[in-house]
Amino acid sequence: MKILKTISTRLRAIIFEIGLIVLAIIATNVITIISAKNTLQSTVINDINRVVVTLSNTIDATRNLKLEQLNKNINVADYILKKHDLIEVNEYSNITVKNQNTGNKYLTKINKWKYNGKILQYDESLVDEIKSLTGTNVTIFQKIDSGFVRIATNIMDSSNNRAVNTYIPFSSPVLKDINKKDRFIYSGRAFVVNDWYLTSYKPIVINNEVKGLLYVGLKEKELGELKKTFNDLNIDKNITPFCIDRAGRMLIHPSDSGENISNLEYFQHIIKDKEGIYKFYDEDKKDYCILSYKYYSAYEMYIVCSAYQGNFLDNFRREIINTSIVAGIITLLLISILIFFFTKTINALHNAVKDLSETNKELLTTKKALQQSEKLASMGQLAAGIAHEINNPLGVIMMYCNIILDDSDENDPKRKDLELIVEQSERCKKIVGGLLNFARKSKVNKTNINVHNLIEKSVKSLLLPSNVKITTDFKIVDPFMMIDIDQMVQVFTNIIKNAIDAMPNGGHVDILTEGNENDVCFHIKDNGTGIDPKSLDKLFEPFFTTKGKNNGTGLGLPISYGIIKMHKGNIKVISNTDKSKGSTGTTFIITIPRINSEV
Incomplete structure (x- = not known):
């Protein structure tokens, strides 16, 4: 009883300590969550700002990689063009050309070019061959009196036809360095026919004179690529990145691409500045939404990230709770170790008592077996003596009963009594035989x-x-x-x-x-x-x-x-x-x- 009382006292003390630890953890969590509300907004702003900067830098890096690849591809295209023996023949043809910027048309005269004996004008096979090798759009320009006209291209116009006979005027920025024959005359962003492209131009020199241009390019704003870039980034699930143009059209969004938000209040605020932070209360979500935005001029769009303050608070609560659970588990583990050492002696005593009980059971079983053996041995000796003494007279009884039974008449009323005596004698004989077997x-x-x-x-x-x-x-x-x-x-x-x-x-x-x-x-x-x-x-x-x-x-x-x-x-x-x-x-x-x- 003294041992049990000691154990009970220790357990009460340990339970009290556990209760204090749990209360302390709960109180700490409540205080931490309340104080976190004051700094939560700045945390959210920092997070979404960081995402906006990351997306902007990622788009810049992707754009620069494309330009580097285009600068390599222009050399590949130039090598293929030279390999096909491009020459200028002394034949002329009249064509109607169209200014790609103004749409004005007029009639002009150009020399015919040949490659491998074929007329190059309107021949699609050469530019398509280069495109299949480089993966970029390709155009061959020929110089005319007002600029450079496309004579072979796989750039499509608004009618989805090849944009041949469209020209870029001499006033175009891409023609600024037209006389630098041995290197790129332009590499960068350019308006091509009806859209913005990342481009690389190189002069075509015939008889030591610039007679044309070779162009390779890729569409600058491939929304599919941008969306994939957004998806590939490991962005917090509580932050929603999206892109809108200045007209309010949702260019990229996880679920609302194509939607027009020009009538929403936060859009009217965003287009006033190039970048900034805007906070508003969302009546549908019943929570404050914080926006971080930045205008990306190269693509003429805004990169925006939104986050709801409540989601961050919920995450913060979960993190606090999880941390508390871990701390509680560690504390309980330490307490368990203490309990283990405190109760080790008690467990050893319990095991000793259990072993003693098992030993007592084995001794009792052995004692019973010994008593049974002694009992059987004593009864065997007694049974042997009794069987020996009974066996002889029993044999005489059985012999004479069988003789009398054999001599008796079938209808003799005493015959049934004799049969009963013989039957019981046989039973006695079996018992005696069993006794002898048992004793022997x-x-x-x-x-x-x-x-x-x-x-x-x-x-x-x-x-x-x-x-x-x-x-x-x-x-x-x-x-x-x-x-x-x-x-x-x-x-x-x-x-x-x-x-x-x-x-x-x-x-x-x-x-x-x-x-x-x-x-x-x-x-x-x-x-x-x-x-x-x-x-x-x-x-x-x-x-x-x-x-x-x-x-x-x-x-x-x-x-x-x-x-x-x-x-x-x-x-x-x-x-x-x-x-x-x-x-x-x-x-x-x-x-x-x-x-x-x-x-």
């Missing part, structure tokens, strides 16, 4: 035998009722062992007969063998009525039987017990008579060593 300690004649064959032999020796079925399940890899064949047949026969008697309405007996390299275990199980728990301790006592008067001698199991003990084995009985606890029946478990010393 026969020598164990060991033979190395297949126990599966032994069991089958025992089963075949029995006369089975038609409503009883016996099944065997042999699970031993090596079925050979050293035993006395006749004695073990007697054991199996006794137990199987008892199983059959326990099933007056029929049933089945299951025989299972299993074991290892040292022992073999036999399970004989029936689904009969079972054995009363009060009778289990008396099963192996001589003359004890549950079969009723005139149906058993009560010596079968004691004899079997003696045989098993002479083989250095053990027998165990498991029985159930209560249907509410499962199927009724009895299982005898016999364990015999494979090699046992003689007795």
Whole structure:
């Protein structure tokens, strides 16, 4: 009781400490969340500003990479063009050309160019060949009196036709360095026909004179590429990036691309400045929304990031709670370690008491087995003396009764009495024989035998009722062992007969063998009525039987017990008579060593 009281006191102290720790953690969380509201807005602004800058820098980097690639592609295109032996022939043709900026048209005259013997004007194969190699749009310009006209191109106009005969005037920025024959005359952003492109131009020099231009380019604002760039960035899920043009058209958005927001209040505020922060209350979301925006002039659009303040607060709460849980787990772990060391002595004492209890049980079992052996030995000696004294007079009684019975007439009224005397004498003879068998300690004649064959032999020796079925399940890899064949047949026969008697309405007996390299275990199980728990301790006592008067001698199991003990084995009985606890029946478990010393 003193020990239990000590443990109880310690547990109360530990529980109190845990309660204090939990309260401290909760209080800390509440204070942290309240104070966080004051700094949350600046945190959100910093986060979305950082995303806007990241997106802007990413677009710049992607644009610069495209320009670098175009500068390489222009050299590839120039090499292919030179390889095809471009020449100017002394033939002229009149064509109508169109200014790509103003749309004005007029008639002018140009020289014909040939490559590989073919007229280049309006020939699509050369520019398409270069495009297939570089992945860029390609145009070959020829110089005219007002600028440079497209004579072969895969740039499309607004009608989705090739934009041949459109020209760029001499006033175009791309023609600023027209006389620099040995390097690019222009590399960068340019308006081409009807859209903005990233471009690279190089002069075509014939007879040491600039007679034309070679162009490669890619559309500057490929919305599909931009959207993929946005998606590839690892952006906080609480931040929504999108792009709008100055007309309010949503160019890129996770869900609302194509929508026009020009009538919304926050758009009217955004277009007033090149960049900034705007905060407004969203009635639909019932939360404050913060916008960070920046105008990207190269694409004539705004890069915008939005975030709802409540989402960040929810995330912050979750992080605080998760941190608290981790801290709580660590604290509880430390407390558990303390409890472990405090209770280690108690656990050791408990284990010692448990071991002592197990030892006592084993001693009690051994004592019972010893008492049973002594009891059986004493009863065996007594039974041998009684059987010897009874056997001779019993033989005389049986002999004369049979003689009188044989001499009596069939209709003699005394004949039935004589038959009863003979029947009971036979029963006495069996009892006496059982007593002698029980008392006699026969020598164990060991033979190395297949126990599966032994069991089958025992089963075949029995006369089975038609409503009883016996099944065997042999699970031993090596079925050979050293035993006395006749004695073990007697054991199996006794137990199987008892199983059959326990099933007056029929049933089945299951025989299972299993074991290892040292022992073999036999399970004989029936689904009969079972054995009363009060009778289990008396099963192996001589003359004890549950079969009723005139149906058993009560010596079968004691004899079997003696045989098993002479083989250095053990027998165990498991029985159930209560249907509410499962199927009724009895299982005898016999364990015999494979090699046992003689007795």
